[in-house]
Amino acid sequence: MQKVIIASKNPVKIKATVDAFERMFPDAAFEFEGVDVPSGVSEQPVGDDEIMTGSENRMNAAHEAHPDADYWVGIEGGVEDHSGGMVVFAWMVVCDATGRVGRGRSSTFFLPPKVAELVAGGMELGPADDQVFGRTNSKQVNGAIGLLTDDVVTRSDYYTEAIILALVPFKNPEYYV
Secondary structure, three states, rough: EEEHHHHHHHHOHHHHHHHHHHHHHOOEEEEEEEOOOOOOOOOOOOOOHHHHHHHHHHHHHHHHOOOOOOEEEEEEEEEEEOOEEEEEEEEEEEEEEEOOHHHEEOOEEEEOHHHHHHOOOOOOOOHHHHHHHHHOOOOHHHHHHHHHHOOOOHHHHHHHHHHHHHOOOOOOOHHHO
């Protein structure tokens, strides 16, 4: 049984990680554990570099907290201003006990102007979504993507694909030497 430490206790991020590992390695047995660790970046990361750094920091902190695991997964979402408005995406970083690292980035979508305005004014995306959509704690359920697509794409789905992309080097180690 291989141990996977997820650098979050958010049930959406845990589910996405479980789904990704089980889909990529259907014949393997895994044990998953979420842990609270700091991102080392702002509460609402802005820009590609800060989002990637937050994901790497979380993965490294999970590794430090549980050095005996087989895999560590860092997930960090954030926003970035674009010419067409504010976009949302997330970076995933996975490391294994050999030191192999894989990275994947989620797809990108534009926020509604009212949500973007609140985020630009200093509010985190989750509370901004809650305010605009009249929800509570949506970031632990379906997030902006689920709210905007009526769960055609859930927040877990959104993260799962990016974690699968981060697992490519582990699925195909002979090409990543």
